[in-house]
Amino acid sequence: MTQAQHFEYLLRLGDNALVLGQRLGEWCGHGPVLEQDIAITNIALDLVGQARSWLSYAGEVEGKGRDEDAIAMLRDVGDFRNLLLVEQPNEDWAYTIVRQFLFDSFNYYLHDALRSSGDERVRAIAEKSLKEVTYHLRYSSEWMIRLGDGTEESRAKMQAALDDLWMYGGECLVVDEIDKAAAEAGIGPDLNLLAPMVQTRRASILEEATLSVPSNSWMQGGGKRGIHSEYLGHLLTELQWMQRAYPGMEW
Amino acid sequence: MSNNWPLWEVFIRSKNGLSHKHVGSLHAADAAMAVENARDVYTRRNEGISIWVVESRYITASSPDQADSLFDPANDKVYRHPTFYSLPDEVKHI
Numbered sequence: 570m571t572q573a574q575h576f577e578y579l580l581r582l583g584d585n586a587l588v589l590g591q592r593l594g595e596w597c598g599h600g601p602v603l604e605q606d607i608a609i610t611n612i613a614l615d616l617v618g619q620a621r622s623w624l625s626y627a628g629e630v631e632g633k634g635r636d637e638d639a640i641a642m643l644r645d646v647g648d649f650r651n652l653l654l655v656e657q658p659n660e661d662w663a664y665t666i667v668r669q670f671l672f673d674s675f676n677y678y679l680h681d682a683l684r685s686s687g688d689e690r691v692r693a694i695a696e697k698s699l700k701e702v703t704y705h706l707r708y709s710s711e712w713m714i715r716l717g718d719g720t721e722e723s724r725a726k727m728q729a730a731l732d733d734l735w736m737y738g739g740e741c742l743v744v745d746e747i748d749k750a751a752a753e754a755g756i757g758p759d760l761n762l763l764a765p766m767v768q769t770r771r772a773s774i775l776e777e778a779t780l781s782v783p784s785n786s787w788m789q790g791g792g793k794r795g796i797h798s799e800y801l802g803h804l805l806t807e808l809q810w811m812q813r814a815y816p817g818m819e820w
Numbered sequence: 821m822s823n824n825w826p827l828w829e830v831f832i833r834s835k836n837g838l839s840h841k842h843v844g845s846l847h848a849a850d851a852a853m854a855v856e857n858a859r860d861v862y863t864r865r866n867e868g869i870s871i872w873v874v875e876s877r878y879i880t881a882s883s884p885d886q887a888d889s890l891f892d893p894a895n896d897k898v899y900r901h902p903t904f905y906s907l908p909d910e911v912k913h914i
Contacts, residue, residue: 603846605857608857711852711853
């Protein structure tokens with residue numbers, strides 16, 4: 570695995586956490602009830618913390634003197650390597666939960682596997698993050714079931730969100746040359762081995778939530794290569810505004 | 821939404837050896853959600869290692885009107901406090 574590929578692989582891990590953390594942060598002060606406002610922003614903070622670890626290590630691997638702040642705040646859309654799924658807008662609570670569940674059901678097994686990475690730093694970050702990610706999966710799974718198997722209205726909203734977001738749920742499991750190189754170098758897992766576990770978990774929660782798996786099996790992709798939906802630019806505008814307007818500002 | 825959810829009282833044990841202490845209340849649809857909400861609302865800063873929740877309606881409280889008859893009689897019974905014993909200096913944690 571080349572240094573550039575190693576860097577890129579770490580960016581994917583960091584950008585997923587950063588972008589989803591920013592998305593969830595948008596709920597701050599707007600949660601459906603006080604308790605969930607706190608819960609979802611708590612998860613946002615977990616993710617921002619994880620992003621910090623990944624991106625800080627990515628900067629070291631890159632070797633150009635960039636720290637995690639420079640990487641997070643001063644890159645443009647095309648340089649981001651997060652999944653399309655995590656940049657999709659919050660819309661409502663149903664979308665937020667479905668997006669979270671689709672991500673968590675992948676992220677959990679990814680982190681579990683990264684604990685046996687041949688890269689010591691990756692192993693350490695994964696070990697620390699897995700506790701948080703385990704809770705995230707439990708949280709989003711319970712909400713999937715609660716709302717899916719809830720009232721007629723909540724079920725309809727969840728099914729609509731699932732139908733819309735489903736096509737973004739497959740990108741995480743599609744192997745490209747970076748994933749392959751990471752697996753061959755023993756840094757990351759073989760995604761083909763994760764796929765059945767992710768799919769089984771998704772199927773069992775959807776069944777318990779009485780939601781039907783969308784028939785559409787065509788999956789969107791591109792985020793991992795830097796080809797993003799229109800939403801990411803707007804998200805970055807808000808995330809990076811301060812550093813762009815006042816370069817080098819600290820507080 | 822929260823209007824439909826019952827109120828729960830939350831008790832947190834801050835560390836082993838201490839008892840659970842009432843810390844506040846919150847709304848949740850059921851017990852499982854109440855524990856999760858309590859985790860997020862009341863233990864974000866490392867406040868606890870164990871959570872109890874109980875629906876508020878199951879708590880029976882003493883009536884403030886009866887405070888006189890319930891608590892005042894204990895006022896003048898100083899002999900119920902172990903304040904007449906002198907303790908050796910070696911004894912700690914009393």
